[in-house]
Amino acid sequence: MTDTNRGTAPVLSVCDLTVALPGKHDRPYAVQDISFDLMPGEILCIIGESGSGKSVTANAVMGLLPDVMTVERGRIDFKGKALLDLPEAELRKLRGRAVSIIFQDPLSALNPLMTVGDQIREVLDTHGIGTKGSRAERVVEMLTEVGLPDPLLIQHQYPFRLSGGQRQRVMIAMALALDPDILIADEPTTALDVTTQAQILDLIARIQKHKGMSVMFITHDFGVVAEIADRVIVMEQGQLVEQGDAHSVLTAPRHPYTRKLIAAVPKMREDDRARDKKRSVVLNVRNLHKTYRTRSGLMGRMREVNAVNDISFTLHAGETIGIVGESGSGKSSMGKVLMKLISADSGEIRFQGENTLAMSEEEFRHLRPLIQMIFQDPFASLNPRFTIGQALTVGPIAHRLLTHRDARKKAEGILELVGLDASAFDRYPHEFSGGQRQRVGIARALMFDPEVIVADEAVSALDVSIQAQVLELLDQIRRERKLAMVFITHDLRVASQICDEIIVMHRGKMVECGPPSQIFQRPQHDYTRSLVAAIPGIDAA
Known part of the structure; x- marks a missing residue:
């Protein structure tokens, strides 16, 4: 409390507030006997x-509680006026x-x-x-x-x-x-x-x-x-x-x-992770371009946005490249191009010696299981009508990689690997928390035994403690399976924790690239310096 407020009356006073939860929940009350002043x-x-x-x-x-919740007891006073009685x-x-x-x-x-x-x-x-x-x-x-x-x-x-x-x-x-x-x-x-x-x-x-x-x-x-x-x-x-x-x-x-x-709370790493000197190249990206063109109205002027502008990098087995930048910097467009979810205008993406950009969807089909994506919103990316088991097995079965029996056995094993009980197989997405659904998203990607995972803001909406668990899980899987990852994020603290190399993107261009220690401790570009300066709580760290 600031000194200027001592001796003054609170503008809001909450006393012994208790709000009951309906039906079957993990606890009877949403909040119980909480008291504080503002x-x-x-x-x-x-x-x-x-x-x-x-x-x-x-x-x-x-006064906006849903009808299924009721205030069982307590007071909320605004400047002495009892809000719950109004x-x-x-x-x-x-x-x-x-x-x-x-x-x-x-x-x-x-x-x-x-x-x-x-x-x-x-x-x-x-x-x-x-x-x-x-x-x-x-x-x-x-x-x-x-x-x-x-x-x-x-x-x-x-x-x-x-x-x-x-x-x-x-x-x-x-x-x-x-x-x-x-x-x-x-x-x-x-x-x-x-x-x-x-x-x-x-x-x-x-x-x-x-x-x-x-x-x-x-x-x-x-x-x-x-x-x-x-x-x-x-x-x-x-x-x-x-x-x-x-x-x-x-x-x-x-x-x-x-x-x-x-x-x-993720801390900024001061040192870089040790890297395998004998690492093999998994993905080689050269001079990648993607431009969006839109027209405002039938006769309007054509507008062009260079979402990915001459980007090149090399991804090795067992390593993670982070792509950071503000909204609109081209991070997600990069991820979608790598996944061949949208087409690129020019450049090369070499995977297993083949240029995937030059391949038709039919030609790319046999490679698609080897490049998997973890999406930002696990609830939106899971079909609410599918059980978790269906979500995990439908892809491998459709690609004829596994029989129904083998797919179930593998799914139950991977659910345990990502920290979920095998009984989750028969449950639906709405029965899980956000962190648990994100683990399902990771499990779905692992069902294909991929060589590359593209994680697009995979932990940005999670609580810090759940985020820490998911990041630890991803890193464990990377080490054990020698997975290569492209980790797209706007949280520089997370990027410093999990990445071996960082690409900083601004308006479609790569303005800086290097190990986390260089990017975050000795940034060369003004834009990178502005990102680092904006990290919340960095002065208090």
Whole structure:
């Protein structure tokens, strides 16, 4: 707690809050007997893994709990007013004015059929703020305040036309449109690259200081906590296990769970991994080009984006090459070209002595099992109607690599290899946590005994402790099977841990390439230096 807040009344007080879970769950309560205060002008971080009760707490404050959840006991007071006792009509008046929220995924939270300007204007309309002219001025004012370029133009854009960072800025503009006393930010930077994340954190801290708001910031990343928090609450399985000022919690955590979370935050490696001098070449990429061409309207001007611009590298057996950069740098396009999911314009990808770019899909078919991909979102990449067993075996069976009986036997063995029970074979994706589903994604790739795995942001959406487990699993498999990996990520801390070589991409070009020690300790390019400087909590590391 900051000194300026001592002796003042809290703007929000949560006392013995208990929210019951319905039906059959692993525990009876989403949150149980939690108590804390949010002081005026304070940034309070609530940290914990998925399922710890962080978002349930935020939704209880907002009065947005789903119908299946009920507040069994406790109080939530806003400036002395008992929020849990208010009727829905009164709560609706307070949302946005007194307490406002920024959600984790702005694309799903924004209406795809409305321009961003209309969505901010709708907030003002709903609360009857101002006139038609003053609302239009307020929209431009808010878009300007959150740092969006050309607000007069961008207010007419639809969400899908904006980048992830720009959409998050629109969400912040909407949340701040009514000058609330409290801003709740629910994992607003989880899926953003390091520079955009740093910009959003700086923006929230700057606006908070300028407006004197109180901020409740929900996160699972202690690096973010080190950047912005005044005070910290740590939650585990619905219980509040530790709270205190940010410095004390970060430097002298008392609870074992807090120590576990801090230990799981990936640290920047100071030395490079030892490399096998007799390593063989698995993949040889030369002068790769991929350009996207789009036209705005029937007679509009053709727009070209050089997503992959003259990229070359060599990947050896048992080694990992990391591809890092901001959103739009060409990382994922590179991965899709390597997998032959999209075509390249020119260049060579030599695999087993053959140029895969010159091959038709039919000619490439016998090689496809040997180059496998692990996707960012394991839930979206798994068919919800397929059991885990079906998801694992359908590919090898379709390629006639295994019989049904042998495929099941192999799948059960690989499930155990990735840390899941063989009984997972007959269960469905929705029955597993995010980390468990990602293990299924890894198992699916391993079913083919591949020589190369392309991992596209495979751990970016996971809690730090689950992330650490999945990274350790990937590294173990790499060592045991001499797998070669292309690891695409926006998290430079992760890249430094798992990669033997790093490629830094910016607007489709390779601006720097080298071992992690060089890239992160002695970066040569200004862009690389800006990425390293933006790593959350690096100054506190």
